[in-house]
Amino acid sequence: QSALTQPPSASGSPGQSVTISCTGTSSDVGGYNYVSWYQQHPGKAPKLMIFDVSKRPSGVPDRFSGSKSDNTASLTVSGLLAEDEADYYCSSYGGSNSFVVFGGGTKLTVL
């Protein structure tokens, strides 16, 4: 059982927006502004899409955005493209001992 809770699946049509939630506790998501999101295509390594709740690494399209409210973080993908179909994992800093905790992953399907 993962430390952070994500819905197992999400879907949307091309051009639409979809939001994936990630719920933790005050010891991780709620306690720090250090939530990150990864995209993983089948058989590939995870790719960092969002860090520090809402920052995008260089090269990540601005269609990807992140936010947080209390113990729940969210990833929104706008203007869905077929290439956005992948698994998405949230993670959060968990303090000096846990360092990082992950969610169980959400499979995003572009209909």
Place this chain on the structure above:
Amino acid sequence: QITLKESGPTLAKPTQTLTLTCTFSGFSLNTAGVGVGWLRQPPGKALEWLAVIFWDDDKRYRPSLKNRLTITKDTSKNQVVLTLTNVDPVDTATYYCAHRRIAAYGWFDSWGQGTLVTVSS
């Protein structure tokens, strides 16, 4: 350009000790703030963080595996080594190493391609 590559056995027997090596380029583990982490992903399951080592040799371990994990670095070879003792079939997973940049709390910006390790008798 930062690159990382994992190496090690593809198959291990139960109770054995698994040793994995991460060889990297494009950064130095002598640079203040930098770290290298190990993570794994059982087939069809979620990512799990295992351990991280920082430039100053500070180390953090996944609490549930702390007694079985050791992470070390060799800055002269640009390598980080992870050992996992007393492996079990549940340790079957793709193991990744990843770069932690300065001031990155709980996230990794560059990952290796991963190496699949199967634990079976």
